Amino acid sequence: MAVTKGKSILIVVNSLDAFLSHRLPIGLAAQTSGFKVKVVYGEASEDSKIAVLGAGIEAFKVPIRRGGMNFFSEILSVFAILKLFLIEKPDLVHLVTLKPILYGGLCARLAKIPAVVFAVAGMGFIYTGKPTIKIIALQTLLKIIFCLALRHKNNAIIFQNTEDEKIITDMMGQIKIKTCLIKGSGVDLKKFRPVRGFNGQPTIVMASRMLADKGVREFVAAAKVIKTKGLDSTFLFAGAQDPENPSSICQDDLELWKKEGFVHFIGLRRDIENIYNHAHIIVLPSYREGLPKSLIEAAACGRPIVTTDACGCRDTIIPDVTGILVKPRDITSLANAIEKLIINKNLVRSMGSAGRRFAEKNFSIENVVEKHLALYKELLF
Numbered sequence: 001m002a003v004t005k006g007k008s009i010l011i012v013v014n015s016l017d018a019f020l021s022h023r024l025p026i027g028l029a030a031q032t033s034g035f036k037v038k039v040v041y042g043e044a045s046e047d048s049k050i051a052v053l054g055a056g057i058e059a060f061k062v063p064i065r066r067g068g069m070n071f072f073s074e075i076l077s078v079f080a081i082l083k084l085f086l087i088e089k090p091d092l093v094h095l096v097t098l099k100p101i102l103y104g105g106l107c108a109r110l111a112k113i114p115a116v117v118f119a120v121a122g123m124g125f126i127y128t129g130k131p132t133i134k135i136i137a138l139q140t141l142l143k144i145i146f147c148l149a150l151r152h153k154n155n156a157i158i159f160q161n162t163e164d165e166k167i168i169t170d171m172m173g174q175i176k177i178k179t180c181l182i183k184g185s186g187v188d189l190k191k192f193r194p195v196r197g198f199n200g201q202p203t204i205v206m207a208s209r210m211l212a213d214k215g216v217r218e219f220v221a222a223a224k225v226i227k228t229k230g231l232d233s234t235f236l237f238a239g240a241q242d243p244e245n246p247s248s249i250c251q252d253d254l255e256l257w258k259k260e261g262f263v264h265f266i267g268l269r270r271d272i273e274n275i276y277n278h279a280h281i282i283v284l285p286s287y288r289e290g291l292p293k294s295l296i297e298a299a300a301c302g303r304p305i306v307t308t309d310a311c312g313c314r315d316t317i318i319p320d321v322t323g324i325l326v327k328p329r330d331i332t333s334l335a336n337a338i339e340k341l342i343i344n345k346n347l348v349r350s351m352g353s354a355g356r357r358f359a360e361k362n363f364s365i366e367n368v369v370e371k372h373l374a375l376y377k378e379l380l381f
Contacts, residue, residue, distance in 0.1 A: 007380055008036040010090035012081070012100040014066045016044035016059060020051055022121075022185040022293060023096065027057055029369045030376065040084060042066065042077075042099075043244075060084055064099055066244045078103045085111035092380055097121050102142075105149025115379035116155040117372075120164050122290030122312060143171045150177060156375055158182050160291035163311040180375060183315060184291035186368030187300045187359060194302030194356055196277045198349060202231075202342045205279040207238040207272055207294045208286070210254070211247040215285025215308065218331050222285075223262040225335040231342055238275055240268040276301040280348055281341050287328050289313050299323075299359040304351035306337045322355035 009030055013019045019027075019039055027037045037057055042064030052059050062080040065073065077099070085093070085107050092115040095104040101118045108116045146168065150157065156178045159165040165179055204223070208214040216237070223235035242248050257263060269275055272294070276282060282298035282305050289312030296316055298305055305323030307313040317323035324340065326333040341348050 006036070007034070007092070008038070008088070008090045009092045009094060009376065010038050010040060010085070010088055011094045011096065012040040012104045013096045014042050014064055014099060016041040016048040016052060018096075020048050024052075024055065025186070025188075025365050026369050026372045028055060029373060031056065033373055035376070038088065038090075040081070040100075060088075064103070066097075066099065074103075078107065082107040082110055085113060091115065092117065092376060094119065094376075098123070098142075102145045102149050105152065106145070109149075109152055113152075114154060115376075116152045117375060117379070118150060118155060118157040120157060120159050120168065120290065122160070122288065123164055123167060146171050147173075147175065151175065154379055156180050156379060158375070160184055161289075161312045161315050164290065180371070182368060182371050184296055184363060184368070185293055186365035187293070187296045187363050188365050189300055189360060192273050192276070192297045192300035192359075194277070194352065198280050198345060198352070202233045202281065203236065203279045204233060204281045204283055204338055204342075205236045205238060205275055206283045206285075207269075207275070208284060208292075209242045209245070210237075210239050210249045211242060211245055212249060213247040213287045215287065215328075215334075216249055217253075218285045218329060218334055219283060220257050220263050221331040222283075222335040222338055224260070225331065226338060226342070227262050229339070231339065233342055235263040236275070236279070237263050237265050238267070238269045238272060272297065273301060276303055279303060281306060281338060283307070283334070283338065284313060285326065285328070285334050286310060286313055291315055296359055296363040299355035300363065302352040302356040304341055304348050304355060306334065306341070318354065318358060322351050322358050 011023060011027060019041065030037050039052065039057055039059045040062055041059060042062060062084060064077050081103050090113060093104055093108050093113050094117040095101045096119040105118065150172060157168065158180050160183060206219045210216055226233055258265060276298055282303045284292055284295055284307045286308055288310050291312050295305055295307060299322060305317050306326060307317060307323060308328040309325040310328045314325055319325045324337040326337050
């Protein structure tokens with residue numbers, strides 16, 4: 001503890017809720033190791049503010065909007081981050097997701113922050129949509145800002161999958177960067193564990209933000225296919241709308257789906273481990289991810305997974321051992337995989353057991369925390 005005592009870390013995130021669900025164990029472990037840890041956020045629920053305060057972590061709000069594209073608002077965000085860096089003078093900043101990486105990286109160079117960790121949690125809608133003129137322009141702009149932001153002399157970039165790593169290293173060209181592969185934000189194997197069997201009506205669960213590029217439309221369409229065939233099953237969607245995201249599902253579509261009744265929408269749940277343990281199959285037909293936490297939690301709960309053969313998603317399963325890979329945006333492929341598991345309970349059990357073993361070996365929160373602390377110390381000492 002004496003080695004790190006007095007060193008300060010500022011973790012910058014879009015959402016305080018996301019910090020709680022994905023990074024709180026890292027912050028607490030860093031505190032225990034002697035670091036002074038603070039978090040900077042753009043959005044927060046009242047519950048998350050109370051929880052972070054209760055954990056003894058000081059938090060600062062800055063005007064970062066995840067979905068904002070207004071030039072003047074974005075400039076305001078940059079100046080707010082720079083001002084905070086100059087006041088707090090942290091020894092290391094840990095920047096999570098695209099906007100904090102881009103803006104925080106620039107500000108870290110201007111404020112002469114000694115060390116920077118960039119955490120790429122996925123490349124967002126810019127790399128999931130069709131290559132329109134707007135998307136190509138955004139990708140070009142992103143490349144320019146990345147090359148400026150990531151030029152810090154003492155930094156490391158955390159990737160959750162090798163495909164995102166290749167995109168960034170290709171962007172940087174001849175600029176040397178230190179990379180580190182950490183598969184996701186980890187899972188608490190004591191909290192997420194198998195506690196119930198697979199009795200009762202087959203229940204299929206999707207847990208995510210309500211975004212088109214998460215595959216919500218395909219999930220609803222696959223449920224319709226299954227239910228129309230007369231297969232006994234219940235489909236649940238756990239998650240909230242995200243109006244700040246360009247891929248957000250509109251209210252009219254949600255109301256139509258509720259009226260049709262093929263999927264039950266249960267909203268954002270804080271007890272997702274209980275939902276999983278009452279489920280038989282977990283589904284995420286996403287177009288692209290960093291490494292989805294919902295799926296490693298599902299594996300830890302001993303549930304078989306149906307997900308897409310897409311960046312990040314494919315890394316959460318052993319195909320045909322712990323789950324089934326399907327084609328992205330393919331309703332027929334998705335429905336067939338779900339049907340295969342609905343009618344084969346033995347396969348559900350074997351995949352679930354194998355998934356738990358896979359999670360124990362690859363996704364424990366302790367392993368993720370240890371890697372982060374080692375990286376902090378490597379950059380600071």
